[in-house]
Amino acid sequence: MIQQVHHPEFDRRMFSVKRIGLVANFEKKEVRALIPKLQNFCQKKGWKLDKVTGAKNLNGYDFLLTLGGDGTILKTARFATASGGSPTTPKKIPILGINVGSLGFLAAAEVKDIYSVLENISQGRYLVEERTMFAGQIYRRKRKINHFLALNDCVLRNPHSVRVINLEVKVDNHLVSEYQGDGLILSTPTGSTAYNLAAGGPLVSPELPVFILTPLCPHSLTLRPLIISQEAEIKIRILSNGQEILLSIDGQEEHHLKIGDE
Template sequence: MKQLSLFINTSKPKAVEISESLIDWLEKKDFKVKNRFAVEELKDIELDLMNSVEFAICLGGDGTLLSVARKLAPLNIPILGINVGHVGFLTEIELKDLFRDLEFFKTGKFFLDKRMMIEAFVKRGDKVLSSFLALNDVVITKGPFARLIRIKATSNNSYIDTYPADGLIISTPTGSTAYSLSAGGPIVSPNMELLILTPICPHTLQNRSIVVSKDDIIKVQVFAEHQEIMLTIDGQEGFKLMPFDEVIIKKSENYTNLIRIKNRSFFDLLRLKLKEPNGKSY
């Protein structure tokens, strides 16, 4: 009997509704749902509760999966995402195909999609204040003020540029289809390992996204007159930065392992998900 944990976005009524029939199906198919958690409680969940768990299933959207991925990455537990959200770039199963696709999962007809993650460290003076793990991106932004900030970026201590901008996105290939894409960054196949630096609304004609090696260590320092500068992790966790704080970003040793059932390429997914309202692909 294979043991798994179930993570439910309880803010979505459909996810809560589906969870009962999902648990019933899993138990009839010789799975043991060792524990179920509300995603909203993730920060308080002890990792010891995951002992002997072989898989995780999350009911929600991409945001739900991002939260679960950051929590479980140190344990290397594969994640199966069931989409109860909107776009669903990371989740694998749509509700209309739920139990049909779960049959493939039951019989082991799936593969693991290994995704690079990044770590960020906030340094103030000589002291490291906090560290974070991200699957999509790390973003430094100006906060609510309608004023530019200046962001100095280096790669392996080599000066890149100082951006007068609303902010700077440091993205993984997985995050290239998220905020970075909206800010004009490139789309990168998620099986690659690299870092993407994309300025947000730069007040210059020359600043563009830069792609650097997975082995590069990025250092970012912020200069601003106000004190409402924010560091955000996957758009979900926040840390208030002070002027002259330094953010260090590098590739993490952790990976997110996503369970894949459908035999579709990344480009198939792009055409399916990045459509205009009239149904035409970009």
């Protein structure tokens, strides 16, 4: 993610911008009104501005500009990382988030400041922050049936009732515990300020190479949130019988799991 730098003594970094990918909800009135002025600004800078509407090949873009809220940034991070990359060698495209929504915690600036932000970038006054993401796979009867990426969190819960669910958690093939409760949150440092925080999990600095495992209302006096190295392999197995378990990715993508799924 791209952040502005305002300190006058910051060492200038030349950011050679030629092509920008624009990701936004183009049905929004405020977004449509902004685009002509934005295109004119980019044209004067000698930048090409392209609308990006999905997970296509993103080669050639210097960065992606999002107009929206945190949901737009989360969606963009997933498809940008998946485009042309792999879980072991993900694609890295900087994202500049401009808040046009109601929730802009991840955004670099508000929409009223968009041109000053772009001017700072043209002058090299910026930093690129790397953020940890999940790369996960879903297995059923030892066969991979799906995969996913997440910037904020993955949540396992019962989608239909308040009945408890049962989960087995292993880290690097060592049993951590069997969780019985409303569910489980697996969070990145970026997502530590989201559902994880509301569930009583710890706040973690974004640059730390860790994941956070936070139980939801565990039926136990001893189960507490855990901080785990991002180098570790985390395996979660569904133990609940006769229940459908919902896996939610960044609150936007859903997968339905059954007993025995990992």
